[in-house]
Amino acid sequence: MLAVFLLYTSIAGGTPQLRPSELNGRTGEITIVGQVVAPVQRSGRTIRFRIKDVQGSSTVRLPVAYTGSVPDMFKVGRDISLKGRLRAGTLVGVPGTLVTKCPSKYSSKKT
Amino acid sequence: MPELGRAALIVCLGLALYAVVAGAIAARQRRQRLAESAQNAVVASFAAALLGAAVLFTALVQNDFSFVYVADHTSRELPLGYTISAFWGGQEGSLLLWLLILTGFSAIAVLLARRSAASLLAWAVPILGGVITFFAFLLVAVSSPFATQAAPADGAGLNPSLQNPYMLAHPPMLYLGFVGLTIPFAFAMGALAARRSDELWIVVTRRWTLVAWTFLGFGQLLGAHWAYVEVGWGGYFAWDPVENAALMPWLAATAFLHSVMIQEKRGMLKIWNVVLVIGAFALALFGTFLTRSGIISSIRSFTESSIGPWFLGFIGIVLAGSILLVLSRLPLLRSKTRLESPVSREASFLYNNLLLVAFCLTILWGVLYPILTEALRGEPVTVGPPYYNFFLKAFGLPLLLLMGIGPLIAWRRASLRGLGRTFAWPTGFALACGVVLVVLGAGSSIPGLVGYTFCAFVLASLVLEFVRGTRARHALGSSSWAGAFSSLVARNRRRYGGYIVHASIVLLAIGVVGSSAYDTIVDQRLRPGDTLSVESYDLRYRGVEDSRGANAQEIRAVVDVSRDGESLGTLRPGKNRYFAEQQVSNEAAIRSDRLNGEDLFLIADQIDPDGTLFLRALVKPLVNLIWIAGFVFLGGAAIALWPDAREQRRLAVRYGRSEALARA
Numbered sequence: 001m002l003a004v005f006l007l008y009t010s011i012a013g014g015t016p017q018l019r020p021s022e023l024n025g026r027t028g029e030i031t032i033v034g035q036v037v038a039p040v041q042r043s044g045r046t047i048r049f050r051i052k053d054v055q056g057s058s059t060v061r062l063p064v065a066y067t068g069s070v071p072d073m074f075k076v077g078r079d080i081s082l083k084g085r086l087r088a089g090t091l092v093g094v095p096g097t098l099v100t101k102c103p104s105k106y107s108s109k110k111t
Numbered sequence: 112m113p114e115l116g117r118a119a120l121i122v123c124l125g126l127a128l129y130a131v132v133a134g135a136i137a138a139r140q141r142r143q144r145l146a147e148s149a150q151n152a153v154v155a156s157f158a159a160a161l162l163g164a165a166v167l168f169t170a171l172v173q174n175d176f177s178f179v180y181v182a183d184h185t186s187r188e189l190p191l192g193y194t195i196s197a198f199w200g201g202q203e204g205s206l207l208l209w210l211l212i213l214t215g216f217s218a219i220a221v222l223l224a225r226r227s228a229a230s231l232l233a234w235a236v237p238i239l240g241g242v243i244t245f246f247a248f249l250l251v252a253v254s255s256p257f258a259t260q261a262a263p264a265d266g267a268g269l270n271p272s273l274q275n276p277y278m279l280a281h282p283p284m285l286y287l288g289f290v291g292l293t294i295p296f297a298f299a300m301g302a303l304a305a306r307r308s309d310e311l312w313i314v315v316t317r318r319w320t321l322v323a324w325t326f327l328g329f330g331q332l333l334g335a336h337w338a339y340v341e342v343g344w345g346g347y348f349a350w351d352p353v354e355n356a357a358l359m360p361w362l363a364a365t366a367f368l369h370s371v372m373i374q375e376k377r378g379m380l381k382i383w384n385v386v387l388v389i390g391a392f393a394l395a396l397f398g399t400f401l402t403r404s405g406i407i408s409s410i411r412s413f414t415e416s417s418i419g420p421w422f423l424g425f426i427g428i429v430l431a432g433s434i435l436l437v438l439s440r441l442p443l444l445r446s447k448t449r450l451e452s453p454v455s456r457e458a459s460f461l462y463n464n465l466l467l468v469a470f471c472l473t474i475l476w477g478v479l480y481p482i483l484t485e486a487l488r489g490e491p492v493t494v495g496p497p498y499y500n501f502f503l504k505a506f507g508l509p510l511l512l513l514m515g516i517g518p519l520i521a522w523r524r525a526s527l528r529g530l531g532r533t534f535a536w537p538t539g540f541a542l543a544c545g546v547v548l549v550v551l552g553a554g555s556s557i558p559g560l561v562g563y564t565f566c567a568f569v570l571a572s573l574v575l576e577f578v579r580g581t582r583a584r585h586a587l588g589s590s591s592w593a594g595a596f597s598s599l600v601a602r603n604r605r606r607y608g609g610y611i612v613h614a615s616i617v618l619l620a621i622g623v624v625g626s627s628a629y630d631t632i633v634d635q636r637l638r639p640g641d642t643l644s645v646e647s648y649d650l651r652y653r654g655v656e657d658s659r660g661a662n663a664q665e666i667r668a669v670v671d672v673s674r675d676g677e678s679l680g681t682l683r684p685g686k687n688r689y690f691a692e693q694q695v696s697n698e699a700a701i702r703s704d705r706l707n708g709e710d711l712f713l714i715a716d717q718i719d720p721d722g723t724l725f726l727r728a729l730v731k732p733l734v735n736l737i738w739i740a741g742f743v744f745l746g747g748a749a750i751a752l753w754p755d756a757r758e759q760r761r762l763a764v765r766y767g768r769s770e771a772l773a774r775a
Contacts, residue, residue: 015492015493015495016484016490016491016492017481017490017491017492017493018490022490031493042717044636044725045636045716045717045725068716069344069714069716069727070716071344071697075694075695083495097495
């Protein structure tokens with residue numbers, strides 16, 4: 001019973017997590033995970049940049065617009081995850097959802 | 112030097128293997144001398160692990176970059192404190208820390224149990240040996256901290272976010288908790304394997320669980336405080352998988368510490384308790400695995416991690432082995448008594464357990480969800496804070512209420528009239544508080560209002576318990592009220608220590624509710640000279656200060672804070688730009704009010720070259736109670752843990768006979 005309950009809320013409350021190359025014009029709310037590519041432009045509280053797949057050879061560079069506070073670790077080359085929706089080819093981020101992935105904490109470096 | 116380290120780990124592995132094999136043979140054939148030899152091997156494995164740790168420690172302190180680990184995690188400029196914390200800054204070092212703590216705890220447990228619970232040790236030793244074997248094997252064969260290279264001129268340095276005083280204390284504290292849960296597991300399994308059906312293993316296990324649980328709880332609060340003060344987004348817990356990793360075993364251990372009392376008093380819930388011990392240990396392993404394997408980001412990164420598959424395999428073996436053992440011993444675990452009434456202390460403990468375990472599973476589900484969906488549907492789906500927060504309210508609020516009911520309700524069967532008498536005062540007090548809160552405007556958040564009313568209820572029932580107990584002691588002839596109070600606590604350390612822990616949870620709840628349900632957040636663009644009002648605070652932005660620190664450029668927005676025209680000082684939120692690491696860090700500014708526990712939290716989101724400031728101001732009522740709760744928690748746990756000669760004697764009488772039988 002508990003499992004059913006949890007499954008239900010998960011489906012209702014969860015958002016799919018995608019890579020930039022997997023987006024294919026989806027317009028629902030998604031979480032995107034990618035690597036920040038230069039240049040990063042700021043205008044007021046909005047920043048614009050592009051992200052690419054963290055791994056693989058895809059050439060997709062997805063434009064992102066995000067308004068709100070940006071975490072400390074944010075910079076070109078960093079892996080980030082962000083919630084948002086696709087609007088006219090640009091992923092518009094939900095404020096407060098931009099998270100940088102901390103490389104030291106998660107990965108076992110060199111493999 | 113590295114050879115010495117490697118040799119020490121190989122010796123440790125050998126000793127652990129010996130403890131497994133010799134211990135198992137000794138336990139099967141009841142050979143006392145061989146059993147003692149296996150116990151000594153466990154103790155000696157600590158010496159070997161200590162030697163290995165000493166080698167790595169020396170290499171770190173001496174900046175010996177011919178060690179790959181040292182070169183990857185330190186640099187010449189790194190201050191000594193952080194050089195030491197680099198011990199657990201990377202994977203190999205943290206595994207070595209695990210091994211060191213594990214062998215240390217095991218050695219202490221073996222030496223202590225030799226005197227008090229020798230018959231339990233027979234099978235506990237090979238099980239401890241098995242866990243030590245796993246970690247020693249990882250360090251010897253898969254992920255060695257003693258890999259060498261031609262020494263580079265300088266090391267790569269430590270990640271700046273780990274260069275923080277909290278990182279000195281927070282990870283070891285959590286490891287002490289994670290690893291500590293191994294001991295209860297080993298003794299529980301040892302008791303089952305030896306077909307012991309009495310509650311002796313519970314006595315040994317409860318103390319160790321309490322120790323591990325205390326470290327785990329305090330370690331988490333340290334982490335929360337670090338996040339609050341240093342990470343600077345205005346929160347203290349984000350349901351990050353790494354945070355959840357520590358919360359899950361803590362919840363399981365909390366459930367065990369409660370249900371264990373039912374088994375001691377009424378001989379019920381035996382299977383459930385064993386399952387909780389297994390679950391807490393498996394979750395501790397899983398937590399280590401989560402923080403160290405990279406499975407969180409994706410399955411793809413998991414396959415790249417060198418230790419991930421090993422960990423998963425080991426967790427599988429642990430679960431399969433212990434479940435088989437429990438199944439084969441089911442007849443031993445049958446309850447002596449049944450639940451007599453759904454309104455009784457036993458029942459309230461049972462509800463508490465169900466809620467704790469349900470919440471624990473909820474979190475596990477949330478953590479595993481992306482992995483499950485990726486495996487099933489090909490794309491991971493994540494659940495965020497709304498999911499966890501919903502269940503925190505759904506399970507946490509009833510838990511809070513039970514905390515007020517449990518200690519007062521009668522064992523076995525409570526009558527309705529008795530209930531009315533017992534709870535008249537706390538209920539009245541809580542309702543009165545609720546009404547006052549509504550008048551004060553707390554109705555803006557229904558969960559917040561309910562939470563506070565429940566908190567009042569729990570506090571009132573706790574105070575009532577202390578008052579009643581003290582009165583009884585006083586009537587028995589204690590000279591003073593203070594004397595009566597202290598002898599009350601001293602004579603029932605477990606009980607009243609536990610109540611003090613309950614009080615700390617109430618403080619925590621008040622702090623969490625206040626800072627999350629009643630907080631204020633304002634975002635504002637300010638030019639120098641502009642003012643902004645947030646709640647009772649008046650802020651005035653003066654301008655930018657720019658200075659050069661030792662290793663970073665420090666940019667600060669100068670903000671004067673006042674209330675009703677009276678100055679409360681100046682806050683300087685800003686950013687540091689680190690030269691070497693090419694990184695920017697947010698430096699939040701916090702003003703804590705000592706009187707009401709409220710924080711004014713300022714974040715300089717962005718400071719433009721022309722002096723324009725994008726300021727985020729948060730007012731967090733009562734947030735400081737969370738940190739105070741940490742110390743109350745420690746105090747309560749210490750009281751509950753303090754050795755009690757009277758209780759030892761009671762237990763000696765109770766279990767002495769069966770112990771003598773087992774020896775014969």
